[in-house]
Amino acid sequence: MSKKRTGVFVCHCGNNIAATVDVARVAQEMAGEESVVCAKDYVYMCSDPGQNAVIQAIKDNQLDSVVVSCCSPTLHEKTFRDNARAAGLNEFTCEIANIREQCAWVHKDRAKATEKAIKISRSAVRRVSGAKSLEPIGIGVTRRVLVIGGGIAGIQASLDLANAGLEVVLVEKQATLGGHMIQLSETFPTLDCSQCILSPKMVEVSRHPKIKLMTYSELQEVSGYVGNFKAKILKKPTYVDPEKCKICDDCSQVCPVVVPNQYDLNLTARRAIHIPYAQAIPASYTLDIKACLGLNPVVCGKCKDACEAQAINYDMQPETVVEDVGAIIVATGFDLYGQEKLGEFGQGKIEDVLDGLQFERLCSASGPTKGRILRPSDHTEPKDVVFIQCVGSRDPARHCAYCSKICCMYTAKHASLYKHHVPDGRAWVFYIDIRSGGKGYEEFVQRTMEEDEAIYLRGRVSTLYQQNGKIRVMGTDTLSGENVEIDADMVVLALAMQPSAGTAEAAKVLKIGRDKDGFLAEAHPKLKPVESVTVGVYLAGTAQGPKDIPETVSQASAAAAKAIILLSQDRLTHAPTVAQVRKSHCTGCEMCVDACPYEAIHLENGKAVVNDVLCEGCGTCSATCVRAAIEVKNATPMQMNQMIEAVLGF
Amino acid sequence: MIRIEDIRTQARDILETGEVRAVIGWRRGSRGMAAEPVLISQPEEAESLVWDPTCFHNLSLNLVQERKRLARKGMASNKPLALVAKGCDARSVTVLLQENHFRREDVYVLGVSCEGSGVLDERKLARVLDGLTPDSAAYDGDDYVFQTEEGEKRLPAREVMADRCLECRSAYPRLNNAVFGEEKTRGLEAPFAALSRFEQNRGAERWDFWKRQFERCIRCFACRSVCPLCYCEECVVDSIRLEVTPETTADEKANRIRWIERSASRSDNFGYHMTRALHLAGRCIDCAECERVCPVHIPLRLLNNKLEREAREKFGYEPGASVDLPALVSSFRDDDPNEFIR
Amino acid sequence: MELILEKGRLDDWIAALEGWQAFAPSQEDEVWGYRPTASPVRLDHPNTVQPPKNFAFPQREVFFRFEQVKGEPPRLTPVEPDAARNVVFGVRPCDGRGVVRMDTVFSDHVEDSFYLGRRKNLAYVGLACLKPASRHCFCKSVGGSPVSTEGLDVLMTDLGDCWLLASATPVGETLMQAAGALLTEPSAEQRMELARRHEEALARPQKSAVADVGNAATRLKDNFDSPLWEELGKACIACGICTYLCPTCHCFDLNDEVSGGKPLRGGRVRTWDSCQFPDFTMHSSGHNPRDSLGSRLRQRVSHKFRYFVENFGTPQCTGCGRCVSQCPVGIDIVNVVNRVCASV
Amino acid sequence: MGDNIYLPQLARVSYIKEEVAGERAIKTFRLEFAEGEGFEHECGQCAMLSIFGKGEAMISIASAPHVKTYKQFSIMRVGRVTSAFHELSVGDVVGIRGPYGNSFPVHDWRGKNLIFIGGGCGLAPIWPVIQTAVAQREHFRDITVFYGGRSPRDIMYQAELEKLRGAADVHLSVDKAEEGWNAYCGFVPANLMDKEPSPENAIAITCGPPIMIKFVIQNLRSLGFRDEQIYTTIENKMKCGLGKCGRCNVGKDYVCVKGPVYSWDVLKDLPAEY
Amino acid sequence: MSRQGDWNLNPMSETYEPKIVAFLCKWCSSAGSDLAGVSRIQYPANATPITVACSGSVSPQYVLSAFKKGADGVLVSGCHIGDCHYMEGNYHARRKLYLVKELLEFTGVEPERFRMSWVSAAEGAKFAQVVRDFVDDLRPLGSQDKMRNEPT
Numbered sequence A: 001m002s003k004k005r006t007g008v009f010v011c012h013c014g015n016n017i018a019a020t021v022d023v024a025r026v027a028q029e030m031a032g033e034e035s036v037v038c039a040k041d042y043v044y045m046c047s048d049p050g051q052n053a054v055i056q057a058i059k060d061n062q063l064d065s066v067v068v069s070c071c072s073p074t075l076h077e078k079t080f081r082d083n084a085r086a087a088g089l090n091e092f093t094c095e096i097a098n099i100r101e102q103c104a105w106v107h108k109d110r111a112k113a114t115e116k117a118i119k120i121s122r123s124a125v126r127r128v129s130g131a132k133s134l135e136p137i138g139i140g141v142t143r144r145v146l147v148i149g150g151g152i153a154g155i156q157a158s159l160d161l162a163n164a165g166l167e168v169v170l171v172e173k174q175a176t177l178g179g180h181m182i183q184l185s186e187t188f189p190t191l192d193c194s195q196c197i198l199s200p201k202m203v204e205v206s207r208h209p210k211i212k213l214m215t216y217s218e219l220q221e222v223s224g225y226v227g228n229f230k231a232k233i234l235k236k237p238t239y240v241d242p243e244k245c246k247i248c249d250d251c252s253q254v255c256p257v258v259v260p261n262q263y264d265l266n267l268t269a270r271r272a273i274h275i276p277y278a279q280a281i282p283a284s285y286t287l288d289i290k291a292c293l294g295l296n297p298v299v300c301g302k303c304k305d306a307c308e309a310q311a312i313n314y315d316m317q318p319e320t321v322v323e324d325v326g327a328i329i330v331a332t333g334f335d336l337y338g339q340e341k342l343g344e345f346g347q348g349k350i351e352d353v354l355d356g357l358q359f360e361r362l363c364s365a366s367g368p369t370k371g372r373i374l375r376p377s378d379h380t381e382p383k384d385v386v387f388i389q390c391v392g393s394r395d396p397a398r399h400c401a402y403c404s405k406i407c408c409m410y411t412a413k414h415a416s417l418y419k420h421h422v423p424d425g426r427a428w429v430f431y432i433d434i435r436s437g438g439k440g441y442e443e444f445v446q447r448t449m450e451e452d453e454a455i456y457l458r459g460r461v462s463t464l465y466q467q468n469g470k471i472r473v474m475g476t477d478t479l480s481g482e483n484v485e486i487d488a489d490m491v492v493l494a495l496a497m498q499p500s501a502g503t504a505e506a507a508k509v510l511k512i513g514r515d516k517d518g519f520l521a522e523a524h525p526k527l528k529p530v531e532s533v534t535v536g537v538y539l540a541g542t543a544q545g546p547k548d549i550p551e552t553v554s555q556a557s558a559a560a561a562k563a564i565i566l567l568s569q570d571r572l573t574h575a576p577t578v579a580q581v582r583k584s585h586c587t588g589c590e591m592c593v594d595a596c597p598y599e600a601i602h603l604e605n606g607k608a609v610v611n612d613v614l615c616e617g618c619g620t621c622s623a624t625c626v627r628a629a630i631e632v633k634n635a636t637p638m639q640m641n642q643m644i645e646a647v648l649g650f
Numbered sequence B: 001m002i003r004i005e006d007i008r009t010q011a012r013d014i015l016e017t018g019e020v021r022a023v024i025g026w027r028r029g030s031r032g033m034a035a036e037p038v039l040i041s042q043p044e045e046a047e048s049l050v051w052d053p054t055c056f057h058n059l060s061l062n063l064v065q066e067r068k069r070l071a072r073k074g075m076a077s078n079k080p081l082a083l084v085a086k087g088c089d090a091r092s093v094t095v096l097l098q099e100n101h102f103r104r105e106d107v108y109v110l111g112v113s114c115e116g117s118g119v120l121d122e123r124k125l126a127r128v129l130d131g132l133t134p135d136s137a138a139y140d141g142d143d144y145v146f147q148t149e150e151g152e153k154r155l156p157a158r159e160v161m162a163d164r165c166l167e168c169r170s171a172y173p174r175l176n177n178a179v180f181g182e183e184k185t186r187g188l189e190a191p192f193a194a195l196s197r198f199e200q201n202r203g204a205e206r207w208d209f210w211k212r213q214f215e216r217c218i219r220c221f222a223c224r225s226v227c228p229l230c231y232c233e234e235c236v237v238d239s240i241r242l243e244v245t246p247e248t249t250a251d252e253k254a255n256r257i258r259w260i261e262r263s264a265s266r267s268d269n270f271g272y273h274m275t276r277a278l279h280l281a282g283r284c285i286d287c288a289e290c291e292r293v294c295p296v297h298i299p300l301r302l303l304n305n306k307l308e309r310e311a312r313e314k315f316g317y318e319p320g321a322s323v324d325l326p327a328l329v330s331s332f333r334d335d336d337p338n339e340f341i342r
Numbered sequence C: 001m002e003l004i005l006e007k008g009r010l011d012d013w014i015a016a017l018e019g020w021q022a023f024a025p026s027q028e029d030e031v032w033g034y035r036p037t038a039s040p041v042r043l044d045h046p047n048t049v050q051p052p053k054n055f056a057f058p059q060r061e062v063f064f065r066f067e068q069v070k071g072e073p074p075r076l077t078p079v080e081p082d083a084a085r086n087v088v089f090g091v092r093p094c095d096g097r098g099v100v101r102m103d104t105v106f107s108d109h110v111e112d113s114f115y116l117g118r119r120k121n122l123a124y125v126g127l128a129c130l131k132p133a134s135r136h137c138f139c140k141s142v143g144g145s146p147v148s149t150e151g152l153d154v155l156m157t158d159l160g161d162c163w164l165l166a167s168a169t170p171v172g173e174t175l176m177q178a179a180g181a182l183l184t185e186p187s188a189e190q191r192m193e194l195a196r197r198h199e200e201a202l203a204r205p206q207k208s209a210v211a212d213v214g215n216a217a218t219r220l221k222d223n224f225d226s227p228l229w230e231e232l233g234k235a236c237i238a239c240g241i242c243t244y245l246c247p248t249c250h251c252f253d254l255n256d257e258v259s260g261g262k263p264l265r266g267g268r269v270r271t272w273d274s275c276q277f278p279d280f281t282m283h284s285s286g287h288n289p290r291d292s293l294g295s296r297l298r299q300r301v302s303h304k305f306r307y308f309v310e311n312f313g314t315p316q317c318t319g320c321g322r323c324v325s326q327c328p329v330g331i332d333i334v335n336v337v338n339r340v341c342a343s344v
Numbered sequence D: 001m002g003d004n005i006y007l008p009q010l011a012r013v014s015y016i017k018e019e020v021a022g023e024r025a026i027k028t029f030r031l032e033f034a035e036g037e038g039f040e041h042e043c044g045q046c047a048m049l050s051i052f053g054k055g056e057a058m059i060s061i062a063s064a065p066h067v068k069t070y071k072q073f074s075i076m077r078v079g080r081v082t083s084a085f086h087e088l089s090v091g092d093v094v095g096i097r098g099p100y101g102n103s104f105p106v107h108d109w110r111g112k113n114l115i116f117i118g119g120g121c122g123l124a125p126i127w128p129v130i131q132t133a134v135a136q137r138e139h140f141r142d143i144t145v146f147y148g149g150r151s152p153r154d155i156m157y158q159a160e161l162e163k164l165r166g167a168a169d170v171h172l173s174v175d176k177a178e179e180g181w182n183a184y185c186g187f188v189p190a191n192l193m194d195k196e197p198s199p200e201n202a203i204a205i206t207c208g209p210p211i212m213i214k215f216v217i218q219n220l221r222s223l224g225f226r227d228e229q230i231y232t233t234i235e236n237k238m239k240c241g242l243g244k245c246g247r248c249n250v251g252k253d254y255v256c257v258k259g260p261v262y263s264w265d266v267l268k269d270l271p272a273e274y
Numbered sequence E: 001m002s003r004q005g006d007w008n009l010n011p012m013s014e015t016y017e018p019k020i021v022a023f024l025c026k027w028c029s030s031a032g033s034d035l036a037g038v039s040r041i042q043y044p045a046n047a048t049p050i051t052v053a054c055s056g057s058v059s060p061q062y063v064l065s066a067f068k069k070g071a072d073g074v075l076v077s078g079c080h081i082g083d084c085h086y087m088e089g090n091y092h093a094r095r096k097l098y099l100v101k102e103l104l105e106f107t108g109v110e111p112e113r114f115r116m117s118w119v120s121a122a123e124g125a126k127f128a129q130v131v132r133d134f135v136d137d138l139r140p141l142g143s144q145d146k147m148r149n150e151p152t
């Protein structure tokens, strides 16, 4: 490394800096530095003439490095680095000395502020004197996206991506696409049929040439980095060849095993070989191996015999496929808070205490009761139905601290639907307060109260229990201050939304963070709401936090857009200020490996090796290595040493 | 009670069967009563091995040196090296394994349990014997027995035992391929007793003390040279780039940072010892070799013990406890101390 | 000049040495070393950990200071060696002989003004070793004696209730003269007692001895390539103890220490160095003519017993025994010399 | 008692030439003293050059003694001090003390054939001898110069070597063949064997990388050169240059005082610690 | 001549100004100090910032070296626990620098001289307060000469 030729440009920032800092003196002091060949001050460095002056000075003095003493680097580092580049310099040999926010604006004493500005500028000069020209690290990209979760979020994202021309691998754990939305009957606030709006999308997914749909599959392992992930996916055997299956239902007719049907939230039963819904995508039966008597013609084998299409194949094996993708969208959705955790509401043991989804199934034309609202216990029409909001939500002491956001709305929907089905029934709603922010939402709630005459009681239900074939609901109406007791025929709990079990699994596999409630953590709560902390991994839907369908869809489209933006580049670039290993000094102790937050380091032949693409340049490794064997480019200990000296008047 | 014959037999056996390449142990030295480290490769040499209160050296240093020697010659070894290791020495082997300095199968540990009897502090002995110069030392129950020009001298071990042995918390070599002696500790003093005594001092007194120590250091670097964990190819106090390979560029040599000057001034000595203590945090296993060898008696153990105790109390970290643990400074816990941060 | 000093009057003599700063062995944190005298000075010390070599050859010394303003020629300010007059008490004869050897090195070929500048203001008051001061010393076998006055200005001998002071140089005489009436003429018995005690000291066997110092140089030369070197050096940990504590080791390093960057300021500093350190002879390229422990041990021992003999006709080692007693792994120079010389 | 023997004089850089570029770059510097300062030197001697704040390096004086206006040094960039030298510009002032070491007995070689064999940076220490011999051409018989580098770009003193041709036989070589190179391809010792200079009334002076020297000496001896006809220089690490700091010795001799010039009959009996 | 930069000759004098090296992480504390600037919150000029990527990159060697070169105080400031831009860097910083702090105190160096703080990008006022407090605490201690290079 030969001696640097550095130019220093000190900005007056009008009077912003010059009022407190003697800028001319700063420039003059910098001129005395070994490596400095030109030092100037100017009234507005960031103005056009100022920028041009910098470019000109670089050319005139054959500068190879630049320091601009001005405002915070967050404002103009890019400006001046662009200038440096424009003048033929490498932008990484341009440094900003912040003498405005960190100096001129916070001090009044001119002498002291000037001294400090000199120190700050000098440390920047010394820093660039050890700076190397660096080129951004280019990464080739695989223009494919992995979408995890086949709910509405995953479906929407996949379609957006595929329609933008990207290949998509959509992985769904269950035997069918659709997630929770396919279980809903009508959707607020418009009360359009959920299946009617979702099914076409599901079909589109299944037919889309760019989408590789993998249902009944699980993500097992992800390696690599943005642009170049490798996803290992386990395809569980369904024992039915979807190509051949005619969905004739012959098999299920002969199957001797009966188990609860989880798609109907156990309100109905199904056979071991089954199809979740008539509209399931892929349109094919699935053999539930856990329920099946044993995939053995000797033991049973009835379904196989029954299938004329010969679609059933007992020898199907689990299959692991590795997919190369450039980006990942996580849309693993929600689960409802477990009723078993609710002692006061019968722990899920009272038959006619339902959760919201079960009620949706009851309302659904394709549901267990073909759209009639009947009590599961005795199949009678309930006349008094109590809807309880905020069950498990907003209860930091016992349950979830957060608001599940959609319960107010779907409870209103439930009350309204109920009244539509059972006009003479009474719908009681216990609520804490009504949160109905959203287009048409407040009106919907008002309609439910006024037109559908649902009885809204503000207050909590302290407990409920079975009594004489009814459910005694003990509550308080906090508005009147009176205790309310209702003998209900049915109770519907608006349970809290919580991240699905699959979300936790996916977060673990992807090594992305989760927030305190277990939802996936976004990179920034405001500015990066669909990005995870790992570059190239995006979030969509309720896996990131409670939300309704419109919001889910928006976020899914946003995540898709982010992935499209990412993959629209031929090559991705990564900041070159990454860690590098001094092989001669490394003893392979692995301390850095353990310390790196990004798992960017591994050992090869007893020496540390940094994966440039994974490294974010935090420098934790270099502060950990006692052998000074690893350092971040352009923030080397040598440069730090020089800066410390500069600050202390060396 | 350990019988030296047992160690010798075992050493001879593993040499004879070719299970190990060589055995590092102690033998009678040429300098007075003190044992000296020796590397033997012939079975018959096993007869020269000794085990007595002067076996102070932490022989894992020789393991490290042997690795360096082979590396310099570009040789690789395919057979393990055996070493005789006390409890504390075995812990340093553990740290070395933890840091991938060797693979477990490269080392054969002939563990000797100190059984609470420890090793001798020659300075204490000199004080007690006042001019008498023993020719040999031996264990006998709770006593050490010395042969001097005035005949046999018997001293209670605790009077002349090394400080670290008085406070010993790892007399039994957990990591071993074979072990001699029983698992027992005497616990003559509480762990970190000397440290606690020192900490009675207040800030100014502490500084007076350390200032005197640091002014006295002559930078002979014996402390670093004797430490099995100071194995870096190049030390922060070296005056030139010491680790030079054909790939090393002139820049790298020219830009070597001089954090600490080579010359022995108080501030540089201070810098040296602070750095050394920090580099050994979570690694030093209190073999106390550094303190023993310091010709001007700088109580280096205090520095290392201080950080060892902090690691144990604040971070629940025990150096040399497990091969699989990440290092003290490459790990953290959510409840690490935070009160000191504003 | 031979005079008697009462035991109790030592402090008075020291006090009478006007213009001299006096040093004597004392203990700090159990380390025997030369420190400014504090009453009472007793002179009953064993061999000090360090010899008194840093009085003339301090461990750290600035030769000159530099200052360089950008664009201007450097300004150099030479440093004058400290001219304080120091007198060191309690110097053992082996260390006295060490002084002579250091004098030789620093005045051979060209004179080192720093060493000699300090040296000319230094006086050494020796103490005869009526009993060996260390269990490892061996001065007699390397041409010295427990009552040698080589390198000393005065030799003090303990006669029980008094000291007998014998001057060995004019400086010594001056020092004694400064005592004035404190010193008295020795009686005939005292003279006889001195002779008796010296004889006894000379006759007292030392624990170790270089077998044949006269032939050591040739034997070492013959055995330069002996495999013994590596074997004997194997345990060495390459620390600096044996050399830093040796009264005759003089190797040093020169470095620029920078103290400021605006303008560039600093000094060129001499600091002790050791032939046992691996970087001592390592070239920039990484090539190291003495890259093994054995070759470095050979250098140290050969320097003491061969090269110095070849250059100056006498072994450099004076047998103080420090490198033996302080070596962390018990490498014993006497053993090494004897074994190498005895090998074929 | 003498002066401060460690205090350098100051000298101004009056000329810089880049000889060889790349990682093992070599630059030639001329240093000029102020009026009334400076020192005389002989062929083969060296000087301790300082850059303040960086330290000192021992460098052979590459100009001939009869050149009085400046002293020339060719410095390979290898570390702290040498890198600092490579950053200098004309007009900068550095420190210098010397001359140190012994010299080539050029006077005794009058009337003889001189054969110089240099490799890489090793031309610098023997360059003053070549210059002296050429300047006193009448006193010497044949002058032959063998010199080689890794590649054509590694040949230092190219122009000067060309100028030499009238007065001396110049045999250049490069280790590896390359486009446009018309002279010998191969290592210097091989080039030497190729040309087979006669040992008759000759002195061979060699300097270069240790491995080259080793083979050159082997080859010279096979050509019939006697040990006392072969001269070389050795470079041990040095700090003081005055025989005090204790590190450059081979056997009893400090190279900075008794060296760096050795005839092979002396050197071969010294311990090979260089 | 002294072996350090602007050695304050009269440490206890009225004009004694403690010199502070402040290692600020880019994402939180440096941004926080920018906010203090934007908000024009005044604080003493004693602390000169060195912006680093992450508090986790502050090697103990930097801290020691700053003291050795004459700093009267060293401040390391990063993101609040849990908010590290690099997820874990500040946890590593906390552990390592805790050891540094303990060791300094152990050797009798005034514990006030080394300080760590968590200052978020939103805490401009807090940043100013941290510096103010630090300067106030350092002032009575006078100049730091325990670790500082002694004059040559």
Ligand SMILES: Cc1cc2nc3c(=O)[nH]c(=O)nc-3n(C[C@H](O)[C@H](O)[C@H](O)COP(=O)(O)OP(=O)(O)OC[C@H]3O[C@@H](n4cnc5c(N)ncnc54)[C@H](O)[C@@H]3O)c2cc1C
Pocket (backbone or CB within 6 Å): A148, A149, A150, A151, A152, A153, A154, A171, A172, A173, A174, A177, A178, A179, A180, A181, A184, A186, A187, A188, A189, A217, A218, A219, A331, A332, A333, A334, A335, A336, A356, A357, A360, A406, A410, A413, A500, A501, A502, A503, A505, A506, A540, A541, A542, A543, A547, A548, A549, A550, A552
């Ligand atoms: C009772 C109730 C009524 C509602 N009514 C309305 C309404 O009327 N209007 C409205 O706008 N919103 C309503 N919602 C909200 C709506 O259901 C959600 O907003 C929407 O379903 C969220 O879709 P999603 O894709 O994020 O999650 P999900 O629908 O939960 O889909 C996630 C999918 O990912 C799969 N998956 C999970 N983990 C993995 C894994 N590791 N690997 C592969 N696949 C995995 C799951 O199997 C599932 O198919 C209601 C919610 C409830 C509970």
Ligand SMILES: Cc1cc2nc3c(=O)[nH]c(=O)nc-3n(C[C@H](O)[C@H](O)[C@H](O)COP(=O)(O)OP(=O)(O)OC[C@H]3O[C@@H](n4cnc5c(N)ncnc54)[C@H](O)[C@@H]3O)c2cc1C
Pocket (backbone or CB within 6 Å): B240, B241, B253, B254, C282, C283, C284, C285, D046, D055, D056, D057, D058, D059, D060, D061, D074, D075, D076, D077, D078, D079, D080, D081, D082, D083, D121, D124, D125, D234, D235, D236, D237, D238, D239, D260
């Ligand atoms: C007699 C003699 C003549 C030389 N002539 C030349 C010459 O003409 N041209 C040239 O380029 N080089 C020459 N060298 C080598 C030159 O001295 C070293 O390359 C130089 O000292 C390296 O210094 P550095 O600070 O750049 O290296 P660093 O590696 O940064 O520092 C190493 C330190 O060790 C010392 N050192 C390291 N290697 C050597 C060495 N080989 N010799 C002496 N000291 C060393 C230096 O004092 C330096 O302080 C000569 C050496 C000797 C002994």
Ligand code: SF4
Pocket (backbone or CB within 6 Å): A581, A585, A586, A587, A588, A589, A590, A591, A592, A593, A607, A608, A624, A625, A626, A627, A628, A629, A630
């Ligand atoms: S911490 Fe340092 S020495 Fe250890 S593996 Fe990492 S780079 Fe290598």
Ligand code: SF4
Pocket (backbone or CB within 6 Å): A578, A579, A595, A596, A597, A598, A599, A600, A601, A610, A614, A615, A616, A617, A618, A619, A620, A621, A622, A632
């Ligand atoms: S700089 Fe940070 S991200 Fe990069 S390798 Fe080091 S610890 Fe990992």
Ligand code: SF4
Pocket (backbone or CB within 6 Å): B216, B217, B218, B219, B220, B221, B222, B223, B224, B293, B294, B295, B296, B297, B298
């Ligand atoms: S052994 Fe003692 S004197 Fe030597 S460097 Fe270590 S602390 Fe200093």
Ligand code: SF4
Pocket (backbone or CB within 6 Å): B058, B092, B223, B226, B227, B228, B229, B230, B280, B283, B284, B285, B286, B287, B288, B289, B290, B291, B304
């Ligand atoms: S620092 Fe000292 S006590 Fe700790 S391992 Fe090293 S030599 Fe042993």
Ligand code: SF4
Pocket (backbone or CB within 6 Å): C235, C236, C237, C238, C239, C240, C241, C242, C243, C276, C323, C326, C327, C328, C329, C330, C331
């Ligand atoms: S004191 Fe002993 S171990 Fe240290 S260098 Fe000398 S011989 Fe080697």
Ligand code: SF4
Pocket (backbone or CB within 6 Å): C242, C245, C246, C247, C248, C249, C304, C316, C317, C318, C319, C320, C321, C322, C323, C324, C333
């Ligand atoms: S070589 Fe050893 S015994 Fe001889 S003088 Fe030096 S220290 Fe003393």
